[in-house]
Amino acid sequence: MDCTQIRQQLDAYEDGELDAIRARELETHLLGCPDCLRAEERLTELRSAVRKHATYHSAPAELRETAMALVRPPTSRPWRGVTLRWWQLGGLLSASASAAALCALVALHLASPTIEQQMAAELVNDHIRSLVQDHLLDVASTDQHTVKPWFAGKLDYSPPVRDLADAGFPLVGGRLDYVDGRLVAALVYQRREHRINVFVWPASGGAARSEHVANVNGYNVVGWRAAGMDFWAVSDLNSAELEELRAGLDRN
Amino acid sequence: MTDIEGNERFESLVLPHLDAAYNFARWLTRDDHRARDIAQDSLVRALRFFAGFRGDNARPWLLSIVRNTYFSSLKATQREELRPDLDDEVMGSALEAAYKLDPSLTLERKWDRERLNRALESLPLEFREILILRELEDLSYKQIADVAEIPIGTVMSRLSRARRLLAERLAVDED
Numbered sequence: 001m002d003c004t005q006i007r008q009q010l011d012a013y014e015d016g017e018l019d020a021i022r023a024r025e026l027e028t029h030l031l032g033c034p035d036c037l038r039a040e041e042r043l044t045e046l047r048s049a050v051r052k053h054a055t056y057h058s059a060p061a062e063l064r065e066t067a068m069a070l071v072r073p074p075t076s077r078p079w080r081g082v083t084l085r086w087w088q089l090g091g092l093l094s095a096s097a098s099a100a101a102l103c104a105l106v107a108l109h110l111a112s113p114t115i116e117q118q119m120a121a122e123l124v125n126d127h128i129r130s131l132v133q134d135h136l137l138d139v140a141s142t143d144q145h146t147v148k149p150w151f152a153g154k155l156d157y158s159p160p161v162r163d164l165a166d167a168g169f170p171l172v173g174g175r176l177d178y179v180d181g182r183l184v185a186a187l188v189y190q191r192r193e194h195r196i197n198v199f200v201w202p203a204s205g206g207a208a209r210s211e212h213v214a215n216v217n218g219y220n221v222v223g224w225r226a227a228g229m230d231f232w233a234v235s236d237l238n239s240a241e242l243e244e245l246r247a248g249l250d251r252n
Numbered sequence: 253m254t255d256i257e258g259n260e261r262f263e264s265l266v267l268p269h270l271d272a273a274y275n276f277a278r279w280l281t282r283d284d285h286r287a288r289d290i291a292q293d294s295l296v297r298a299l300r301f302f303a304g305f306r307g308d309n310a311r312p313w314l315l316s317i318v319r320n321t322y323f324s325s326l327k328a329t330q331r332e333e334l335r336p337d338l339d340d341e342v343m344g345s346a347l348e349a350a351y352k353l354d355p356s357l358t359l360e361r362k363w364d365r366e367r368l369n370r371a372l373e374s375l376p377l378e379f380r381e382i383l384i385l386r387e388l389e390d391l392s393y394k395q396i397a398d399v400a401e402i403p404i405g406t407v408m409s410r411l412s413r414a415r416r417l418l419a420e421r422l423a424v425d426e427d
Contacts, residue, residue, distance in 0.1 A: 011412040015386065017393050046419055050387045053365045054372055059274035063288055067270055067295055071259040124264075132267045217264045 001025060006036050014043050064132065119180070119232070120214040120221040126177055126186075127197045127219060127234040136188055136195065138175035147174045151185055159185035159200040160229065160249075167248035169196070189245060196235035196245060203230045213239060222246055262302050269311045270295075272389055273318050279384045280322045282373050290325060294318045312395040315385065319399060371421040379414035386411055 001009075006029050012018045013026050030037045059067075130136045139150040148161040154176055163171040169189040177186040179199055189196040203225050212223040220239045223232045224246060231249065233242055273294055278287035294317045305313055372380060378400075385391045385399060396411075397404045 008412070011415065012393075012408055015393065015411070017408070042419070043415065046415055046422075047387060049368060050372070050383065050418070053368045054388060055365065055369050056271075056388055057275045057278040057287070059270045059291065060284075060288065063274060063291055064270060066292055067267055070295060070299060071263045071267065128264055128267070132263075132270060217260055219264065 001029060003029075003033065003036055006030075006033070007039060010036075010040055010043055014040070014047060068129075068132075116212045116223065117214060120212065120223070120234075121216050122179065123197075123199055123221060123232050123234045124216040124219045126179060126199070130175070130177070130186070130188075130197060131195060136175065137173035140173040142171050142173075144171060147171065147187070150174065151176075155183060155185060157202050159187070160227065161187060162249065164189060164245065164248040167244065169245050169248060191235075191237055191241060191245075194235055194237040196233055196237060196242070198245075198249070199232040199234070200229050203228050215239070224250075226250055258302060259299075262299055265305075265308075265310045266295075266298055266302070266314055269314050272311055273314050275388060276315050276318050276381075276384060277322060279372075279388075280319070280377070280381060286325075290318060290322050293325075294321045297321060311389070312391060312399050315389065315391075316399040316401075319381070367422065371418055374421055375414060375417055378410065379417055382407065382411050383414045383418065 006026055009018060009022065009026060013023055018026065030040055139147055141147050141150075142163060142165070144161045144163045148158070151159055151161075151174065161171070161174065165171070169191055172188040172190045172195070174185060174187045176183055177197075177199065178184070179201070182201070184199055184201040187198040187200065189198065212221070214221040214223075219234060219236055220242050221232065221234050222239070222242050223230070225231070226249075231246070233245055235242055237245075270291070274287055274291045277290040277294070278284065281287045281290060294314065298314055298317050301317075307313070372383065375383070382396060382400060385396045391399065393404050393407045393411075396407045400407070402410070
């Protein structure tokens with residue numbers, strides 16, 4: 001290939017669109033041609049300048065709200081809807097039937113797997129919302145000694161916060177989130193390009209819950225109870241690696 | 253698929269690309285308000301046609317809707333003006349000319365965000381959009397070809413020309 005042909009292929013080479021054989025040929029040419037090498041360096045510089053410095057316009061908050069309203073009319077929230085109906089049912093029952101019947105009903109619901117599924121669905125929605133609405137972190141820090149104190153005074157409990165960089169899950173930060181009507185801690189971990197939300201709150205109600213694994217719309221959810229806390233990890237990460245994270249958190 | 257299931261799928265597959273949709277619309281229109289309108293109209297269209305979406309990467313799909321929405325928002329006369337005035341042959345020779353021009357970009361150059369944005373915004377639409385799709389949205393040539401509805405060969409030559417043009421404008425801007 002001569003210099004003209006090389007220059008015509010430089011862009012495709014830089015963009016990783018050249019096949020291996022032609023890329024090799026081009027690289028061989030660059031090694032022996034200072035002019036083409038300089039052209040290649042300029043192209044690299046230009047590209048990295050655009051990638052680093054050109055403004056990426058994030059969607060304004062209003063547009064996000066419109067988008068959410070578009071896909072989630074107020075009536076299409078299954079978890080909230082069901083909760084409401086329980087309350088109504090509870091209200092009716094306590095007025096008309098014995099407290100024992102109500103307790104039995106609640107216990108039945110707590111034991112029912114659909115509650116876990118609904119919880120998983122709500123948490124997946126929270127997870128997506130945290131990514132879509134650009135509100136992933138209230139406190140951005142990889143330092144567990146910064147993140148943990150941040151929650152003090154904002155919650156009526158102290159969530160366990162551990163950086164798991166050693167296990168390949170660096171802590172990114174934390175935020176407050178609402179789950180089932182209460183304020184809870186969400187810890188954010190990262191693995192490669194994947195964000196993982198770990199929701200933590202004090203264990204309450206019912207017998208110790210066993211482990212729950214679910215897949216909702218392609219998102220994996222793992223729920224478990226340890227050291228008096230309920231943990232729910234949500235991510236688009238595969239379930240095997242999500243289990244690794246859980247093992248890391250349990251090692252405490 | 254029920255409406256609710258469809259909306260949930262839409263929310264998890266399409267909404268994560270809302271930033272991309274707005275960013276692309278913003279670079280096409282160079283105006284915040286118009287970009288919001290275009291992005292919002294695009295979402296409405298995307299939701300309506302979502303049942304026909306196949307595949308797992310909704311970003312190129314959504315971006316092509318943004319592009320179509322933008323073009324259909326233009327008046328016919330404006331659309332005519334936007335037609336690329338260079339065929340590939342002319343582009344080829346312009347390409348070589350640009351190399352001979354040798355815009356004086358040096359490795360020590362300090363890149364200024366403001367200056368770079370201005371230069372990018374000043375590019376003709378067909379060059380601007382292809383640079384945004386490649387460098388800011390990180391689409392492959394194939395994906396760009398699908399979004400911009402041009403052959404892959406044209407993606408390659410147009411991208412190349414777009415970069416030369418940008419380098420020239422940055423060099424001119426410097427003086």
